[in-house]
Every structure is written in C-alpha cells, then in structure tokens.
Amino acid sequence: MDVISSILFVAGYEGLIFGLVAIGVYITFRVLGFPDLGVDATFPLGGATAAVFIVNGANPFLATLFAFMAGLLAGIITGLLNTKLRISALLSGILMMVGLYSVNLRIMGGANIPLIRSITSFDIFAAFTGLTGMPLSITLAGLTALIIFVALNWFLRTEVGLALRASGDNEKMLRGLGVDTDKNILIGCSLSNGLVALAGALVAQNQGFCDVGMGIGIIVMALAAIIIGEGLFGNPKGITTILLACFVGTFAYRLFITLALRLGLPPGDLKLITSVLVVVALGIPYLRKRLRREWIPPASRM
Amino acid sequence: MNTAAGQNILTLKDIRKVFFAGTVDEVTALNGIDLEVADQDFVTVIGSNGAGKSTLLNIVAGVFPPERGGKVVIKGDDVTRLEEYKHATHVARVWQEPEVGTSRNLTIEENMSLAILRGQPRTIKKAINKKRRDLFREALSQIGLGLEDRLTAQVGTLSGGQRQALSLVMATISKPTILLLDEHIATLDPRTAQTVMDLTEMIVSRDKMSTLMVTHNMEMALKYGKRLVMMHKGRIILDIGENRKKNLKITDLIAAFETAAGEEFTDDNVLLSC
Numbered sequence: 001m002d003v004i005s006s007i008l009f010v011a012g013y014e015g016l017i018f019g020l021v022a023i024g025v026y027i028t029f030r031v032l033g034f035p036d037l038g039v040d041a042t043f044p045l046g047g048a049t050a051a052v053f054i055v056n057g058a059n060p061f062l063a064t065l066f067a068f069m070a071g072l073l074a075g076i077i078t079g080l081l082n083t084k085l086r087i088s089a090l091l092s093g094i095l096m097m098v099g100l101y102s103v104n105l106r107i108m109g110g111a112n113i114p115l116i117r118s119i120t121s122f123d124i125f126a127a128f129t130g131l132t133g134m135p136l137s138i139t140l141a142g143l144t145a146l147i148i149f150v151a152l153n154w155f156l157r158t159e160v161g162l163a164l165r166a167s168g169d170n171e172k173m174l175r176g177l178g179v180d181t182d183k184n185i186l187i188g189c190s191l192s193n194g195l196v197a198l199a200g201a202l203v204a205q206n207q208g209f210c211d212v213g214m215g216i217g218i219i220v221m222a223l224a225a226i227i228i229g230e231g232l233f234g235n236p237k238g239i240t241t242i243l244l245a246c247f248v249g250t251f252a253y254r255l256f257i258t259l260a261l262r263l264g265l266p267p268g269d270l271k272l273i274t275s276v277l278v279v280v281a282l283g284i285p286y287l288r289k290r291l292r293r294e295w296i297p298p299a300s301r302m
Numbered sequence: 303m304n305t306a307a308g309q310n311i312l313t314l315k316d317i318r319k320v321f322f323a324g325t326v327d328e329v330t331a332l333n334g335i336d337l338e339v340a341d342q343d344f345v346t347v348i349g350s351n352g353a354g355k356s357t358l359l360n361i362v363a364g365v366f367p368p369e370r371g372g373k374v375v376i377k378g379d380d381v382t383r384l385e386e387y388k389h390a391t392h393v394a395r396v397w398q399e400p401e402v403g404t405s406r407n408l409t410i411e412e413n414m415s416l417a418i419l420r421g422q423p424r425t426i427k428k429a430i431n432k433k434r435r436d437l438f439r440e441a442l443s444q445i446g447l448g449l450e451d452r453l454t455a456q457v458g459t460l461s462g463g464q465r466q467a468l469s470l471v472m473a474t475i476s477k478p479t480i481l482l483l484d485e486h487i488a489t490l491d492p493r494t495a496q497t498v499m500d501l502t503e504m505i506v507s508r509d510k511m512s513t514l515m516v517t518h519n520m521e522m523a524l525k526y527g528k529r530l531v532m533m534h535k536g537r538i539i540l541d542i543g544e545n546r547k548k549n550l551k552i553t554d555l556i557a558a559f560e561t562a563a564g565e566e567f568t569d570d571n572v573l574l575s576c
Contacts, residue, residue, distance in 0.1 A: 159424040162412055166405040173403055176363070177472075178390030178421045237407055237456055 003262075009134040011258050015251025016141040017199050017206075018218075018225065020148060022246040024195035025222035032188040033168030037093035038078045039196045039222070041100035042071045043215030046197025047204030048104045051113040054205070060121040064201045071197025074100060075190035082189075083182040104212050111212045113204075120205035137206055144202060148195065149243055156239045164188055165239070217271045224274050225250035227281040253277075311512045312339040312362065312480055315373040319357050319366075319536075331357040332368070333536035339480070344506055344513045348523040348555075349533035355516040358533070359482050362514065364389030377479045391421030394478035396469045396486040403469025406458035410449060410468065413457055414438040417472035441475050442468075445501050463494030467501055474505050481506065483515040499526070520552050530555075534563045 021043065028036040046067040053063030074096060081092035105111065125140045126132055155161045163179045164187060171181045196218075204210035229249020236242045257270060265273075289296055317335040322328050332354045339345055349355045361368050364386040368374065374382045376392040397403050404413050415429045418437070435453065442450040445467050449460075457465060466486060473481060483502065487495035503526060506513050517523050523530055530547050532540035532555070539562035542550060556567045 155426070157429055158426040159415070159419060159429045160426055162408070162416060162429040163424055165412075166408055166416060169407050170402065170405045172397075173405060174416070175387045176390060176395050176397075176403075177416055178387050178419070179416075179424070180385075180387050 007258050011255035013137045013141050014254040016145040019247035019250040020195045020199040022222045022225040022250045024192040026226055026246055027188050027192040031168050034089045037219055038096035040215045040219050041097045042074045042193040042196045043200035043218050044104050044212055046071050046200030047210035048107040050201035051204050051210040054118045067201030068194050068198040072190045072194035075193030076186055079186040079189035083185050113210045116208045122205055220274050224277045225253040228252050309341050310338050311341040311377055313375040317372040318369040330536050341512055342510045344527040345529045346523040346527035347516045347531045353533040354536040355533055359484050363393050363395050392479040394473035395482040396473050398485045398488050400462045400465035404457045404465050409454045411438055411453040418476050420476040441471050463490050466498050481511045481513045485516055520555055524550055539563055
C-alpha cells in the first residue's frame with residue numbers, strides 16, 4: 001500500500017509540474033503548428049535563472065517569476081527568427097536550443113548550481129503550510145498548475161486567444177480577417193517557452209539543484225504525454241478538455257515511467273523508451289493502414 | 303458605408319505583376335490593369351486560366367503588392383503597400399476552397415466571433431457573449447441552413463457547402479467596403495453551388511455590397527452582377543456596363559473576345575463548365 005501511494009504521489013507531482021511543459025509544447029506544436037524544439041533549453045534556462053537569483057538571496061517566488069519571464073523572452077526570440085528572418089520553425093527552435101546551452105552555462109557560471117543550502121519556494125511554502133515531503137511538493141505544484149489552468153482557460157477564450165487558436169489551422173483565413181499572424185506566433189512561442197521555463201524553475205527548486213542538461217529530451221517527453229492525453233480523451237477539441245488532457249497525459253506517462261523504474265529499469269534507458277513510445281504512437285496508425293493496403297499520402301517533411 | 307452609390311470605392315491604377323522576374327520562368331500575370339469599381343456595384347470578372355483573375359484579387363486583398371508604379375486605393379485609402387492583414391479593414395474574401403474561409407478546429411460561434419472583429423483591434427475580453435451569440439444566430443438564420451441551431455458544432459463536421467455558406471456570412475457580417483469572391487462555388491457540386499450562389503445574391507443585394515466576383519464560367523458571369531469585365535493575358539480586354547450586359551449572350555461574349563483579343567476562342571473549359 002505504501003509503495004502504491006508513493007508511486008502515485010511521485011507521478012502526481014510530476015504530472016502536475018511536467019503537465020506545464022506539455023501545455024507549453026501543445027501550444028507550439030498543436031495550436032501554432034510551430035514545432036519548437038527550443039524548449040529543451042528553455043527548461044534549464046528557467047532552472048538556471050531561478051537558481052542564480054535564489055543563490056544570490058532573491059525571494060524565491062520572485063526568482064521563479066523571473067524564470068518565467070526569461071522563458072517568455074526566449075520564446076519571443078524563437079518567434080522573431082521565424083517571422084522576421086523567415087528561418088523555418090524547426091530550425092529556429094534548434095538554433096535557440098543550441099545557442100541557449102551556452103547562455104545557460106553563462107548564467108549559472110558552471111554546469112550545475114546546488115540549491116540544497118538555499119531557501120527555495122518549497123521551503124517558504126513548507127513554513128507557511130506546515131507540509132513536508134511529497135504532500136508539500138504536490139500542493140505547491142498543484143497550486144501552480146491550477147493557476148496556469150485557470151489563466152489559460154480564460155485567455156484562450158478571449159478575442160486574442162481565439163485568434164491564437166485558429167493559427168495553426170488556418171493562417172490564411174486569419175490574415176483575411178485582419179489578424180496579424182506574425183504577432184500570433186510571437187505570443188504563442190513566448191507563452192509556450194514561459195510555461196516550460198516556469199516548470200524548469202520549480203523542478204530545480206524541488207530537486208535541490210539546477211543542471212545544464214536537465215532539459216535534454218524534454219520535448220519528446222512532452223510529446224509522449226500529449227499523445228497519451230489525446231488518446232485518453234479521444235482527440236479533444238474544447239479548450240478545457242485539452243488542458244486537462246495535457247495534465248492527465250503527463251500523469252499517465254510519468255506513472256508508466258515510475259513503474260518501469262520500480263521494476264528495475266536503469267534510468268539511463270528512459271529516454272530511449274520515451275522515444276520508442278512516441279515512434280510507436282505516431283507510427284501505428286500508418287502501419288495499420290499499410291496492413292489494410294490503404295493508400296497513404298507521401299511523407300511530409302514538416 | 304457612408305459613400306453615395308456610384309462613387310468609386312476601389313481604384314486600381316497601372317497594376318502590373320511579374321512573377322519569377324529574371325528567371326526563365328518569368329511570367330507577367332498582370333500587365334497594366336486600370337479598374338474603377340463604383341460603390342454598390344457588382345462586377346463579375348471572367349477569363350480563362352492564366353488570365354490574371356486570381357492575381358488581381360490577391361493584389362486587392364494585399365496578399366502581395368503590385369510592381370512599383372501601381373496603385374490600389376480603397377475608399378480613399380492608399381493601401382498599395384499595406385500588409386495583407388491591414389487590408390482586411392476594407393476587404394473581405396471568400397476563397398475557392400471552403401477550408402480556407404473557416405477554421406476547422408473551432409466551433410461555428412468561435413469562427414463567427416473571429417469574423418465580427420474584422421479590422422478591429424482584438425482585446426482580452428471574452429470572445430463570445432450573449433449579445434454576440436444573438437447576432438450570430440440572427441445572421442445565420444437568414445441563410446436557412448439551420449446553422450443557427452448548431453453554434454457550438456465544430457466547423458470540421460460541416461459539409462463543404464455549409465462551410466462555404468458560413469465563409470460567406472463571415473465575410474459579410476462586419477460589412478466590409480468590398481467583397482471579393484474568388485470562384486467561390488467552383489469546388490461545390492452543382493446543387494450546393496446553386497444554393498451558395500443564391501445566398502450570395504441575397505446577401506449582396508440585402509447589404510448593397512460592392513462586390514468583385516471572379517469566375518471562369520461565362521454563364522455565371524452573364525447571369526450575376528451588374529457589370530462584366532473580361533481579362534486575357536493580364537489585361538482587361540472587355541468592360542461591359544449594366545445596360546449592355548442585360549441582353550448579352552455567350553455567343554456575343556465569345557465574338558467580343560475574339561475581336562478584342564485578336565485570336566480565336568479555344569478554351570473549352572470556359573464554355574463547358576457550368
């Protein structure tokens with residue numbers, strides 16, 4: 001019983017925190033149709049920004065806010081590469097990912113910053129609520145997730161948010177209706193990277209250190225979570241269901257991973273398993289069609 | 303909408319457009335177009351493939367600018383060099399494919415609320431409220447397809463004809479200065495095409511909308527609109543006003559084409575497609 005509840009706790013906490021990453025990736029990949037791989041570097045960017053501010057004695061909540069803003073800024077740059085310099089979306093993200101690696105090292109002044117001896121958001125929240133351990137992590141992660149959920153659920157129903165949602169589907173129509181689609185890309189990329197950096201900041205504080213490599217493969221993890229979420233909710237279209245699907249998908253994915261680790265899987269194999277999971281999820285519909293000898297359109301490169 | 307009927311709403315001056323300039327593929331799509339459209343006029347633009355009809359609409363809609371020297375003036379505003387999304391204040395468009403005019407993943411009311419803000423700044427107020435919903439219901443009930451009862455249905459679940467009718471309502475609900483119809487019934491089956499064309503006529507005459515309709519179908523060009531413009535190889539070769547157009551027949555049009563273009567009429571597509 002203890003084992004089960006501890007597994008559920010871990011997956012619950014990670015589902016909430018990494019759910020933010022999944023929502024961020026959902027915004028670029030699905031809403032904007034802009035496959036932004038830069039999030040692999042904005043995740044540690046958030047961690048690094050928060051860690052440096054915290055180590056230097058800033059209020060940890062303020063430090064987390066700055067991390068969020070650093071992510072917003074990084075996203076704007078990715079968007080600008082695409083809209084102002086016409087660099088393809090995929091390459092814009094990759095350029096940011098590579099470039100930010102050096103930026104992250106500069107911010108941290110090394111590859112790693114320990115936060116064990118510093119007062120983090122979790123410590124303050126613990127003193128305030130009296131919670132410790134997993135319940136503490138889950139409560140703070142849940143509170144953050146709830147705020148983001150409510151905020152996005154509102155924003156994506158506003159006039160600006162609605163124009164954003166039509167973006168990946170039909171930019172031609174949007175321009176025809178007087179929407180500046182370049183601005184849409186900037187808003188979307190910025191928001192997406194901001195959320196990812198926020199998650200990075202919280203993860204670093206919770207685990208007690210920030211590492212420059214902590215974001216590697218996070219994009220694939222988020223995609224896996226999105227695909228699982230979409231599968232569980234049957235390709236949701238409504239905005240509330242989509243947001244929920246991101247959290248639930250991440251929870252299911254982390255549950256699967258936690259179980260695999262408990263069963264003795266070496267942690268080093270996790271990334272391969274995640275990749276294979278995404279390949280299988282994306283590939284199966286096509287393989288099925290091929291088995292039924294259905295016609296399949298030529299492969300696209302986007 | 304405060305200009306008097308007959309006043310110019312759209313002026314095109316010396317519009318040229320060259321694609322792939324300086325390469326072996328260089329093609330002059332528009333070669334010196336001068337056109338004035340009066341307020342509340344309904345102009346049909348006809349021409350065979352490659353005549354430059356779609357390029358002309360793209361210039362008016364601001365998809366790309368004309369070559370230097372050309373000028374596009376809409377209701378007194380020089381919009382020649384403005385970006386496409388800024389043209390939307392004046393220009394509304396219904397495309398050939400129903401998929402282009404609507405957003406598949408949004409609901410009918412969400413699509414409509416994108417459309418009523420044409421040319422206005424978008425704010426962080428709720429996109430859909432009771433007042434707007436009533437407005438959408440009212441606008442949709444007039445096209446008689448029952449869409450007013452399906453406001454929360456995903457647009458992707460509608461048929462091509464329903465989506466095109468919705469595009470038409472979305473294009474006209476915010477009363478643009480000029481409506482562009484780009485072969486907007488060409489991909490629909492004949493019966494649906496007729497329905498959408500009837501709706502078009504109803505809306506255009508109800509709202510006294512200044513309209514530019516491109517078609518490659520002579521019968522349609524003759525049947526609808528007050529004025530007929532024929533294009534050929536990037537030029538306007540015929541411009542027939544309301545009085546002459548009334549009694550015009552397809553044979554007259556072909557004869558006029560042959561005289562004006564100085565060549566025999568050979569495009570079966572224009573003759574046979576209905």
